[in-house]
Amino acid sequence: MAKKKKLRSSEWFGGKDKMGFVHRSWLRNQGYPDDYFQGKPVIGICNTWSELTPCNGHLRDFAEVVKRGILEAGGFPLEFPVMSLGETIIRPTSMLFRNLASMDTEESIRGNPLDGIVLLTGCDKTTPSTVMGACSVDLPTIVVPGGPMLSGRFRGEKIGSGSMNWMIKEKQKKEGYSTADFTEAEVCVARSIGHCNTMGTASTMATMVEALGLTLPGFSSIPAADSRKKLFAQLSGRRIVEMVKEDLKLSKILTRKAFENAIITNAAVGGSTNLIIHLTAIAGRIGVDLKLEDFDTVGSKVPLLLNLKPSGKHLMEDFFYAGGLPVVLKELQKLLHKNTITVNGKALTQNYQDAICYDTDVISTLKKPLQKEAGIAVLKGNLCENGAVIKPSAASKKLMNHKGKAVVFESMEDYHKRIDEPDLDIDENSVIVLKGVGPKGYPGMPEVGNVDLPEKLILKGVTDMVRISDGRMSGTAAGTVILHVSPESTVGGTLALVKNGDMIHLDVKKRKLHLAISDEELEKRKVAWKAPKPLASRGYVKMYIDHVEQADKGADLDFLVGGSGSKVDRNLH
Incomplete structure (x- = not known):
């Protein structure tokens, strides 16, 4: 007969000494009976x-x-x-x-x-x-x-919590949604x-x-x-x-x-x-x-x-x-x-083994899939030496192989300030480049990669553009959005060196993301680049910035990786 494994909790509750008394006695103020401490x-x-x-x-x-x-x-x-x-x-x-x-x-x-x-x-x-x-x-x-x-229901339409967020600007600009409209939608979407x-x-x-x-x-x-x-x-x-x-x-x-x-x-x-x-x-x-x-x-x-x-x-x-x-x-x-x-x-x-599908419009089969290849694609190139990602199932097919001029925003603040300026030099073929939103740069790598399109293009009927950043995207969002660019711009990745007007080539089939400038020009920009000042000087945020790994490694803190099951169960009393 196999020997019964000793419970970890017995190190606290099983003792007949002073510490066993201490560990059990204070919990007894909750009214627990004797047998709760007996194995x-x-x-x-x-x-x-x-x-x-x-x-x-x-x-x-x-x-x-x-x-x-x-x-x-x-x-x-x-x-x-x-x-x-x-x-x-x-x-x-x-x-x-x-x-x-x-x-x-x-x-x-x-x-x-x-x-x-x-x-x-x-x-x-x-x-x-x-x-x-x-x-x-x-x-x-x-x-x-x-x-x-x-499921959310709003004026006869099924709406998703999260997905509705990304429609707000379009609803305001194209459909004239009022504050009252949005107040009603807020309740319906999260019911x-x-x-x-x-x-x-x-x-x-x-x-x-x-x-x-x-x-x-x-x-x-x-x-x-x-x-x-x-x-x-x-x-x-x-x-x-x-x-x-x-x-x-x-x-x-x-x-x-x-x-x-x-x-x-x-x-x-x-x-x-x-x-x-x-x-x-x-x-x-x-x-x-x-x-x-x-x-x-x-x-x-x-x-x-x-x-x-x-x-x-x-x-x-x-x-x-x-x-x-x-x-x-x-x-x-x-x-x-x-x-x-x-x-x-x-x-x-x-x-x-016994699972049954009750609605094939919701769940398809391998023989008749909604898309033949839908998994996340990992891109490489001089713009993302350690990788970047895109979700093809949520992207526009016509933009999966695309060349366009970069329209660069150095930060989220810069983006919010300029994106809707009438004289912004941008059209539907441009590539929106957002810097400074990676793990160290924001800090924390926010879900801003799927930034809203310019108002003037929304009014023209444009619904998607190529967008590139070192940030993340909400899982509720869609679009041709390249994310998790690594190394991020804040640590001097190539993304930091992109300028307005640079040509960028995206080819998802070939897993390619390329900044079309010469190696000599790229090296020149690297030499001229200056690292931004640290964004925190104390507390957890400073520790995070000092120790967070890049997106391709999971953005964990370097000192937390590995060591599963390490034992620090010492009796310090």
């Missing part, structure tokens, strides 16, 4: 609930449901908060604080008597940050995704609990964790308001107790093959480009060698199967009614690694 697996519920994070505003209730499941399975649930990141409110950008939230998660787990972890996630950065932090401790962990909002209901970054992250094997099968696509979301939360509470007994840790689930499955799945659902930066950072924490080029070689030839905004017309609620992610994963079986383990102890593809 029950202690499960930490990592809650990203906050009233400042509207997408996660329902997770306080979800935590109670998870606790029910943990108690039913014989565990001892203890909920704890970590920094929550609300995409719609926090400034200057939530990405600046992703790594801080991951540190909060890591140290909260490491420093407390926890045997297993439930991560309550929702809004964009709350998923990768908590997973990154949990990876760095490497305990049995399961994810409970908060779920998308119900229930949950995160964005498009295949934006939040839904992409939920899809990612299910494809990685970190959620119960079918969990990610259930709307937040659906009662089945709470059912799955309760079952997750039960399952994490069993995972502790099985010692099913993150490092056993998050293999190289699991990461490749996530890349393939993201391509098939038309997921956000933000997946690249987050998945790379997660891989770095758990010790899997994942490179930017892998997203192209593994995923770029995968067909688009999901007809969801921003790459299609439907919303996440429709996706769920059509069968949800289980249908997609079943359809992808020929492309996926079949034997990767998941949190329920079964192989990934084994979990989805």
Whole structure:
């Protein structure tokens, strides 16, 4: 008979000495009975609930449901908060604080008597940050995704939370929308609990964790308001107790093959480009060698199967009614690694054998895909020596091979000041170049890459242009937008040297992004370039600027990469 594994929490609660007394006695002020301290697996519920994070505003209730499941399975649930990141409110950008939230998660787990972890996630950065932090401790962990909002309805039209944002300027300039119109739309677009209901970054992250094997099968696509979301939360509470007994840790689930499955799945659902930066950072924490080029070689030839905004017309609620992610994963079986383990102890593809598609207009097949090749393309060239990315499924086909003159904005402030000037020398063939929005430059790499077009071109009916930046783009947005240019302009990448009127050539098929100037001129500009002054002199922001890696490496802090499961559980009393 196998020897029962000693629980980590027993180092706190199992002692018959002074420290055992201390650890147990203060918790007894909550009314816990004796048997809670006598060998029950202690499960930490990592809650990203906050009233400042509207997408996660329902997770306080979800935590109670998870606790029910943990108690039913014989565990001892203890909920704890970590920094929550609300995409719609926090400034200057939530990405600046992703790594801080991951540190909060890591140290909260490491420093407390926890045997297993439930991560309550929702809004964009709350998923990768908590997973990154949990990876760095490497305990049995399961994810409970908060779920998308119900579909928005406005004046007979189905509208997506997030996607509507990018239509505001056009609605104002071309359709004369008033303040009253927008007030009505605001309520209609976000009419229930949950995160964005498009295949934006939040839904992409939920899809990612299910494809990685970190959620119960079918969990990610259930709307937040659906009662089945709470059912799955309760079952997750039960399952994490069993995972502790099985010692099913993150490092056993998050293999190289699991990461490749996530890349393939993201391509098939038309997921956000933000997946690249987050998945790379997660891989770095758990010790899997994942490179930017892998997203192209593994995923770029995968067909688009999901007809969801921003790459299609439907919303996440429709996706769920059509069968949800289980249908997609079943359809992808020929492309996926079949034997990767998941949190329920079964192989990934084994979990989805019984999935049924109820709406082929929402979910297509490999034989009849919406697009034959929809994965993210990785570009190289003298303008992005370490790479840049573009999402072909959300771009204009006519612009995929394009040459145009650069119209350069040195910063977001410069862009806002000049983009709508009537005498700005710009037309639909121009290439908008935005500098200073990379990891160090903003700082935090904001979602501004899909900048609005000039008013005068919108009024002419222009709906898309090539846009290039070292920043990111919201997963809810669309357009021919080149993102994550690395090295970024602030550290002296070639992007910093682009001038108005320079010719730029984009060829997505050849994976090429080229600044058409001579090597001699390029070298001359490099010599003349001067680095900008640091944007912070104290605190976390200074630490971030000093240590953040470039976009192609996941924009994690260099001292957080690797070291999964490092032990600092010392008794310092």
